[in-house]
Amino acid sequence: MGIIRIGKCAVICKSVVKTAEIGISTGAVERRKVYNQQTARASSLKLGAGSECGGGGSGGGAAAPQSARVSSNGAGGMAVSRVPSPLHDGNTPVAENWCFTQVKVVKFSYMWTINNFSFCREEMGEVLKSSTFSAGASDKLKWCLRVNPKGLDEESKDYLSLYLLLVSCNKSEVRAKFKFSILNAKREETKAMESQRAYRFVQGKDWGFKKFIRRDFLLDEANGLLPEDKLTIFCEVSVVADSINISGQSNVVQFKVPECRLSDDLGALFDNERFSDVTLAVGGREFQAHKAILAARSPVFAAMFEHEMEERKRNRVDITDVDHEVLREMLRFIYTGRAPNLDKMADDLLAAADKYALERLKVMCEEALCLSLSVETAADTLILADLHSADQLKAQTIDFINTSHATDVMDTAGWKNMISSHPHLIAEAFRALATQQQQIPPIGPPRKRVKQA
DSSP states (O other), X not given: OEEEEETTEEEEEEEEEEEXXXXXXXXXXXXXXXXXXXXXXXXXXXXXXXOSSSXXXXXXXXXXXXXXXXXXXXXXXXXXXXXXXXXXOSSSOXXXXXXXXXXXXXXXXXXXXXXTGGGSOOSTTOOEEOOOBXXXXXXXXXXXXXXXXXXXXXXXXXXXXXXXXXEEOSSSOEEEEEEEEEEOTTXXXXXXXXXXXXXXXXXXXXXXXXXXXXXXXXXXXXXXXXXGGOEEEEEEEEEEEEEEEEEEEOOOOOXXXXXXXXXXXXXXXXXXXXXXXXXXXXXXXXXXEOHHXXXXXXXXXXXXXXXXXXXXXXXXXXXXXXXXXXXXXXXXXXXXXXXXXXXXXXXXXXXXXXXXXXXXXXXXXXXXXXXXXXXXXXHHHHXXXXXXXXXXXXXXXXHHIIIIIHHHHHTSHHHHHHHXXXXXXXHHHHHHHHXXXXXXXXXXXXXXXXXXX
């Protein structure tokens, strides 16, 4: 700890050093961060005008304050362990060669207390500097803090300006991040501001915040930032040090895994009829199938084979209301999840899918029928959708009729037959049309009512 006397101001300085290491493996940085939410204030980060090593500072840039805080782990020198090549999970790309880069980050903190702060000179541009500090006795990098109690220039005269200055170093440049905060009467960090990234420091230059905190807010006793007229600034610095590369060759053997052929294999099982244990008969034609597959795909077949029904006892299912080509297509879908001839028999296949509770096939049929919807087929499609509870197809068909085809559809034989066979569908279509008309805004101004005498 050191004390510097500047006029009537006594400056007390303390520093604490930590180190941290960040590993970068196979091109990706493994960042271990603990986020500590703090108050962030918008201010510009600008290279200061003062320096201790001759000449004024120049250049600089802008940085927004951040609230993230990198945690430190490890201490002292570089501890490097041999890192194995990444495990291969079957999907992750694997390279023949790999590299692990260990980047060392030295982290340390510094506390600066300025006694009798209110007695500091209030001329714009006046400077207070802390004693120099470093990460340790052997560290060649020397730093100090610089404060302008009444700002750096005309733009910042109502603020306190605060900078981190690199006093001396044994390198051409250093990259570092920093964070400033003020300790209140409860020794809590407040008004924290942090550099957005690691900035490039050269000897004699500084980075900081020209508008760190408003003077009137700082001097207001109600805010508790100057207990006993002491300003305590807490600074945390993270300096990027050297890096070490460890490289090697991957010991993971790569295998070419064949594509999944489950659908094709089950389709072949249906075609060759091997190990079949149930017969499906329709219109004089028979199909050999497998109870387990039928039951797994259709709850209707599952109920047949689980309970003491005739189909279970005889290992035979007689089907009377489905064409044999439709049944073949339905069975192929059950085995493979595909229906290559769906477009040719979507209406009959929809009925079969509804009967055997094949929901995916049912929706596929609805989509195919919707795509082929026309003035001539609209009425029949509406009846089909209603019979088999195909709600999506029904809604789309009614919308098709009401949008711009109502007159044409009403002239078809299918619509005229529907008037007598399914009158409730006529009512539904007109109800939807009326609702649609109510949602269309009127053209022109509303009519005025004529007052009756």
